[in-house]
Amino acid sequence: MNNLDDTFNMKTESKEVATVAGNNVITIPAGEIDQNADYDYETSRANLHGLLCQGQDALMHALEVAKQSEHPRAFEVVGGLMKQLADINHQLMDLSEKRQKLKDVSTKDSGTTITNNTAYFVGSTAELNKMLSDMNKEK
Secondary structure, three states, rough: OOHHHHHHOOOOOEEEEEEEOOOEEEEEEHHHHHHHHHHHHHHHHHHHHHHHHHHHHHHHHHHHHHHHHOHHHHHHHHHHHHHHHHHHHHHHHHHHHHHHHHHHHHHHHOOOOOOOOOOOOOOOOHHHHHHHHHHHHHO
């Protein structure tokens, strides 16, 4: 690897490794991970919007055919297209929610620690009453 770097006058960058589907390994430069996530989000979002537009056009044409033919199967197809468009809308919302969760996780301070201090009293109620009355006398 150093030979190629020297040959092309390039510097090697630190890389983070992500494994995908078992033995397949993809190496991504450290600074490009967030950029790739942004690119994937924007591409997925654009694809879903494109599918919605094409689906709405198809739905309008299928609805015209169904009205003209008055055939039950044509109306069944229209219903199926409507359900698919609704599913794409849900996928678009899920994509936005996942994106927001990723942003929240990346901005969250990982140094935060939570300490739970719990005190337990082991004894009888008479001992507890005595302890509480002694505490009240001290005040």
